[in-house]
Amino acid sequence: MFDIYLDSPNLSDLEKDYLLRAVDSNFVSTLGPFVPEFEEKFAKYLNVNSCVSVQSGTAAIHMALYELGIGAGDEVIVPAITFVATVNPIVYCGATPVFVDVDANTWNIDPEKIKGAITSKTKAIIVVHLYGNPCDMNTIMKIAGEHGLYVIEDATESLGAIYKGKYTGTIGHMGCFSFNGNKIITTGGGGMIATNDKKRAEHIKYLVNQARDNFPGYHHSEIGFNYRMTNLEAALGLAQFERLDEFLSKKQLFKKIYKDVFDGIEVIELQKEYTDAISSSWLFSIKIDTKKVKKTIPEIQDKLKDREIPSRRIFKPIVDMPPYLKYKRGNYNNSYDIYERGLNLPSSTLNEPEGIEYTAKSLLEILGI
Template structure:
């Protein structure tokens, strides 16, 4: 089958509204980190999530770094994190001088296993970072119970899960400080960019201060009373974000429709298992993901799909595969390695249409 437009894995959906907002911003000449659109974007984002405050950043990684910094985490501290995630979840732990403690994931949802969290808590544990992998919410009830029991703050990595809910509450609103990403391949984009979300207004005020080099705006000259960061979002990025934000409900509806087509298309195929969700969880389906039982390797399957015009991506490798984290014992993460060995991300870009998703199902079932 030949389509007029190519099938896309995770490309952004940009159009006339984005052009208008960006051109308006350029015409205003206020394109850098001083601009009204930044404040509007932050307020709209917090309102959407029913959170008190949102602070924009230059990336999701910057959001995680600042959250850890604001929580006072540093050398000698430990942070519990799933071994199956993008490396940007983990590197900020190193930025602040703390030690990541990796735990295995649930074999069906692929998210951090709450039982493994509790097993790895020590008197050095200062934070827990659950990651809503590929937009799929973690078991936040159990995780927050552990947080309360041991008085350890939760920092949600919601960079992939904007719009996802657990028990009717948005991901990124359970933890004390939480992070979102607007990278070009995310559900909505600002080109780069990220957001910190919190209900602690005092922390939000301090975070807003830190992202702007800790500059004291109450003086008429440059004065910086503490170490700050250049983690500001620009007005240009916020303009793009506002346009994308208006279209977010449509993006989420389309992604969920795609997931429904995939699930129905694979339900009679015993070799393909779709990433499962916890009861009461509604994924954003940033990237629809499956596990394949086959005599073929994932790279072999990818090659066959690519020849038929279908782009795919392997699941994130367990973090302990990377040289900076090689001291950890790989055998402790059997579920993560099983998912990595057999896992595959399927096209989820909202630039695709339903006919293309149905074609992917047909081809993959045959492959």
């Protein structure tokens, strides 16, 4: 029998070595050499001018919005299906989230819906590369350019994903990454902001350190934030970063196995990728024709659980959550359909190919195929 993992982190002796080096150096908090090294290596990998490490993906999105001047009276367009951390920072800034439906095939924000949601108050668009699948960035950037809007990429789930030769998180004005324990690489918590605007990056780096000036003593000329990454976290991140290619290769292998097993199965629909886009496949996700198989997603999950196979439902549309009910407008038909019929399958790099194949074939048996 296989041990099967949904999205657990993959840690090794390399991570232990890096963490011990950080402890032995006595730099365990926000000072230490591993933080700038992690930022520099991340920027080089993405081929951007600057990266700034922060405490979480949420903090990254918050600081991106804040640095771009998003505030009271502004509107920010977001997809109705995403993790709530994409949206909360908009409210932190005093701005208004404007939810739009997603594309039925890619599950990402629908560019046509973006066009219909733009008003005189619109200041920015947050795109989410859902489950690692790149958005239609060329179309979105064109729309943004025509209306003078900022584009923030929520790339928290898509490290290593590629859109037309560029990494996600490098195409908009700011890209935000997460290193939570379940992401492709982890620092335990942590996040990163990527941008080609060096001036803004330097200002963010200043802000996340409580906006502390270089004068003697403690002098702060702006309202700052305690969003710095620690040296311990960066040490873990550097070790994980050395293994990124290994992790991404495994994700692609798992995707191939799932695709091969599900090929030709009419009741299963895969999350589709745009032309010239490669998903990082952070979580391999499908839609099931629940009417034809006569089973709900929770019922299917229970059957998987009986076989010790973990799974997760697709994100619930945020417009149905109590804090955001007042922002609900229009229709979100695709978002509801994806939520009602969608399922995340085991994708952790701790898995072995045999476990992924077992998962896929078990699902077919549960569906009566």
